[in-house]
Amino acid sequence: MKAKETKQKQETTQVNNAILENDLILRKRRVRRTKINEGIRYAILAIVGLFMLYPLVWLVGASFKSNAEIFTSIGFLPSEFDFSGYVRGWKTSTEYTFTTYFINTFKIVIPKVILTVISTTVTAYGFARFKFAGKKYLFSILIATLLLPNVVLRIPQYLMFREFNWLDTYKPLIVPAAFAVDAFFVFMMIQFMKGIPKDLEEAAVIDGCNSLQVLLYILIPILKPAMISVALFQFMWTMNDFLGPLIYLSSVKKYPVSIALKMSMDASALVQWNQIIAMSVIVLIPSLVVFFIAQKHFVDGITTSGLKG
Amino acid sequence: MAEVVLKRIEKEYPNGFKAVHGIDLEVKDGEFMVFVGPSGCSKSTTLRMIAGLEDITGGEIWIGDRCVNEVPPKDRGIAMVFQNYALYPHMTAYNNMAFGLKFQKTPKDEIDKRVRDAAEKLEITDLLDRKPKEMSGGQRQRVAVGRAIVRKPEVFLFDEPLSNLDAKLRVSMRVRISQLHQQLKEEGQPATMIYVTHDQVEAMTMGDRICVLKFGEIMQVDTPLNLYNKPANKFVAGFIGAPAMNIVEAELISEKDKAWLKIGEFTFLLPEEKASKVKNYVGKKVWFGIRPENIKSFETNPNEENNYATGEVSVVEQMGNEEFVYFYMAGNQFISRLNPEKVKQISLRGSYKFWFDLSKCHLFDFESEENISL
Numbered sequence: 001m002k003a004k005e006t007k008q009k010q011e012t013t014q015v016n017n018a019i020l021e022n023d024l025i026l027r028k029r030r031v032r033r034t035k036i037n038e039g040i041r042y043a044i045l046a047i048v049g050l051f052m053l054y055p056l057v058w059l060v061g062a063s064f065k066s067n068a069e070i071f072t073s074i075g076f077l078p079s080e081f082d083f084s085g086y087v088r089g090w091k092t093s094t095e096y097t098f099t100t101y102f103i104n105t106f107k108i109v110i111p112k113v114i115l116t117v118i119s120t121t122v123t124a125y126g127f128a129r130f131k132f133a134g135k136k137y138l139f140s141i142l143i144a145t146l147l148l149p150n151v152v153l154r155i156p157q158y159l160m161f162r163e164f165n166w167l168d169t170y171k172p173l174i175v176p177a178a179f180a181v182d183a184f185f186v187f188m189m190i191q192f193m194k195g196i197p198k199d200l201e202e203a204a205v206i207d208g209c210n211s212l213q214v215l216l217y218i219l220i221p222i223l224k225p226a227m228i229s230v231a232l233f234q235f236m237w238t239m240n241d242f243l244g245p246l247i248y249l250s251s252v253k254k255y256p257v258s259i260a261l262k263m264s265m266d267a268s269a270l271v272q273w274n275q276i277i278a279m280s281v282i283v284l285i286p287s288l289v290v291f292f293i294a295q296k297h298f299v300d301g302i303t304t305s306g307l308k309g
Numbered sequence: 310m311a312e313v314v315l316k317r318i319e320k321e322y323p324n325g326f327k328a329v330h331g332i333d334l335e336v337k338d339g340e341f342m343v344f345v346g347p348s349g350c351s352k353s354t355t356l357r358m359i360a361g362l363e364d365i366t367g368g369e370i371w372i373g374d375r376c377v378n379e380v381p382p383k384d385r386g387i388a389m390v391f392q393n394y395a396l397y398p399h400m401t402a403y404n405n406m407a408f409g410l411k412f413q414k415t416p417k418d419e420i421d422k423r424v425r426d427a428a429e430k431l432e433i434t435d436l437l438d439r440k441p442k443e444m445s446g447g448q449r450q451r452v453a454v455g456r457a458i459v460r461k462p463e464v465f466l467f468d469e470p471l472s473n474l475d476a477k478l479r480v481s482m483r484v485r486i487s488q489l490h491q492q493l494k495e496e497g498q499p500a501t502m503i504y505v506t507h508d509q510v511e512a513m514t515m516g517d518r519i520c521v522l523k524f525g526e527i528m529q530v531d532t533p534l535n536l537y538n539k540p541a542n543k544f545v546a547g548f549i550g551a552p553a554m555n556i557v558e559a560e561l562i563s564e565k566d567k568a569w570l571k572i573g574e575f576t577f578l579l580p581e582e583k584a585s586k587v588k589n590y591v592g593k594k595v596w597f598g599i600r601p602e603n604i605k606s607f608e609t610n611p612n613e614e615n616n617y618a619t620g621e622v623s624v625v626e627q628m629g630n631e632e633f634v635y636f637y638m639a640g641n642q643f644i645s646r647l648n649p650e651k652v653k654q655i656s657l658r659g660s661y662k663f664w665f666d667l668s669k670c671h672l673f674d675f676e677s678e679e680n681i682s683l
Contacts, residue, residue, distance in 0.1 A: 199395035202362050203456075207409030208383035217408075221399035 063278040070273050082274070086282070089275030092264055094252055098279060105256035108173050108245070109238045115177040116185060116234045117227050123180040124189030125215050129201070146183040158247060172248045173241075177234075185230045192226040193219065228297040236287045257283050311373035311386065311463035312338045313359060313501055319367030320354055320525070328354050329525040331368065339499030341490050343516035345506055347548070351525040352505045353468055359503065360389050360466050372464060383412070388457035389466040393473060394449045396441040402428075402452045403437040406459050413460075420459075427458040430492070431485070447478045454486070467504040471511065479511075487515050509549055513537070521545050543678035546598050546671055552633055554671070555604070557641040559597035561590045561672075570597055570667070573639020578615040580668045583682050587672055590681060596673035601633065601646035603669040607662040608652045616665045625655055636661065 054076075061076030063085055069078060090098045126132075127139055161172040180186050196219065204218045220227070242258045249255060255263065261283060264276055291298070313336040320329035328351045336342045344352040357363040359370055361382035369376050377385050388409075396405050403424055410420045428434045431451045441449055450470060457465055467486070471479045486504075493500045506512055512519050513533045521528040521536065521544070528548075529541040540546035546554045560571040561579075568584035568591065570577045579587070587595070607617060620636030620643060627649070634645045634655055645663055647655075655661055672682040 197393060197395065199391045199393055200397060202360075203389070203391060203395040204397070204408075205362065206360065206382045206387065206389050207456075207460075208412030213412075218397055221397075 063281045067274045085274035085278035089279040101257045101260040108170050111174050112177045112238050113231050113234045117231050119178050119180040120185040120189050123186050128190045128193035142183050168250045173244050225297045228294050232294050232298055235290055239287050314371040317368035321366045332527055341502045341517040343504045343512040343519045345512040346522035350522040352522050356466055356468055356505045360387055361385055386463035387466055388460045388462035390453050390457050390470045392469040394453045398441050401438050401440055406456045409460050423459045427455040431455050446474050465500050465502040469505055539683055541680055543596050543673040552601050552644045554598045554600050555643045556596055556598040561595055563591045575618045575639055577667055586682050594675045598671040601644045603666040604645035605664045606647050606652040607664055610664040613664055617662055619660045619662050622655055622661050
């Protein structure tokens with residue numbers, strides 16, 4: 001009887017061992033397969049990434065090349081580092097240096113970003129949390145402006161600002177931002193607010209907040225990632241805006257960098273490409289810096305739609 | 310430190326849906342009142358109207374000696390604990406609790422004292438520097454309760470505060486809230502508490518009185534035991550108690566000068582004191598209700614004169630200290646609660662003899678569903 005039992009036990013152990021061994025082989029195979037998959041994935045990503053980044057790398061490289069070398073060599077490394085593009089480019093062929101143009105740009109960008117963040121937050125708060133007559137229609141109109149191409153508005157807007165005597169000032173570029181004209185941002189903020197549980201605000205109301213205090217003390221701290229995203233987008237878009245300043249500004253003294261760059265292209269018959277490229281690189285820097293500073297919040301802002309209490 | 314009186318409270322939404330149909334209720338000073346009912350019975354809406362978070366479309370709410378219909382939430386002397394805690398995620402536990410006091414312009418040391426006192430009471434002193442996301446559900450809920458305590462409100466409002474917690478934690482928090490109520494009373498600052506739940510165990514164990522709601526109407530307001538033993542209508546009878554009361558259609562007949570209940574082919578003798586109350590219903594259909602523990606085994610009650618019936622057992626649920634026997638009799642399913650130590654094992658799919666203790670039964674009017682046997 002006992003012998004039989006031992007035999008049975010032995011058999012079971014053998015079977016178990018076989019299963020384990022088989023398991024181990026399978027697992028090894030699986031690990032190998034995931035490793036291969038991973039390798040392929042990274043390779044593809046690296047190639048695509050390189051492909052996307054190459055123009056930028058080339059731009060940086062070309063900014064150190066001499067004007068003659070830019071169009072003769074395809075590689076991005078200059079034969080010798082030539083900083084004259086930066087030095088001369090900064091001086092420009094006009095009576096102002098890029099310092100003026102950068103200051104001008106920030107005179108537009110900073111107030112515009114601040115106004116946009118405030119106005120879109122307040123507007124979104126209104127749409128997301130309050131009931132008022134005609135809310136549905138107003139919201140549809142807001143969304144409809146998302147679909148409206150900006151170009152269509154240029155002429156009537158121009159006429160309007162001319163009537164205001166705002167031409168050749170920064171007002172046409174800045175003031176609209178105070179009225180939450182960027183429907184996209186408003187929409188984004190509304191979506192964010194919808195993700196915040198209403199209980200929080202109700203708790204705050206019981207704690208003694210009025211509507212404005214709810215916004216200031218409760219919603220804004222939670223909305224910070226979304227607001228940073230809005231600021232970041234607006235910063236980059238305004239930095240890069242070419243058409244707006246081109247239409248409304250006429251004196252060179254007030255030009256932002258986007259126009260100044262273009263200007264150095266047609267100032268003389270012989271285009272100094274190395275200077276233009278060098279200045280382009282410099283113009284890219286603020287956006288890059290701001291993006292990397294805000295990156296963490298920005299990614300948070302895109303990925304988290306709501307918060308659990 | 311205040312009573313809450315609802316006078317014909319109504320809530321009608323702009324789309325015409327009427328959620329609350331004229332509720333009259335008096336919550337006494339220092340009382341623990343529980344609102345209970347199935348989902349959609351407007352218990353939360355009623356609570357939110359008391360809090361001032363929801364408009365009142367009819368009637369009056371009185372807290373203490375003033376009508377608060379037009380008073381903003383912060384001035385009503387209330388504090389509320391929400392189902393999903395509603396802690397401000399960007400503030401530490403300390404600031405969460407102190408936030409409301411800061412708005413009341415309470416002096417700093419007073420705030421500090423109150424927050425630390427409350428934290429001690431709830432054993433969350435070591436959590437005060439943490440933010441909500443660094444806490445577990447139970448800890449968050451305790452902070453939320455703490456936030457209510459520091460305001461020293463006259464009325465505490467709880468909106469299903471435990472339903473997001475796991476079963477074990479729910480029991481301990483339940484006890485803690487009851488203790489809090491007791492403690493405040495002993496400290497000489499008794500607080501009126503109104504507690505909304507859909508869990509009848511919470512309702513039964515915590516409430517001084519329970520208000521059972523259905524579709525925005527009060528079904529019955531009474532102490533837990535009275536609700537259990539003397540349900541005013543069929544709804545309350547079926548809602549309170551687990552497993553639920555067995556309620557089936559029956560006919561009341563009179564034979565040999567005695568009142569009998571006829572359920573299918575079975576007849577049960579109605580005891581004299583019940584029979585006298587339902588004289589007028591002889592020959593009519595009624596709802597017959599009997600709690601599972603009043604359907605007993607023939608083994609424990611072998612020598613009764615009447616009221617034995619044989620049912621076909623379909624399921625036996627073992628609870629350890631008791632067992633629930635599901636059986637079919639005259640086409641209706643019944644549940645019996647038996648003591649497994651006193652009866653032999655019951656075989657499934659077999660028939661089994663039960664004894665119905667009709668002295669503990671309830672009869673309800675077939676149309677109005679009111680209890681006619683009280």
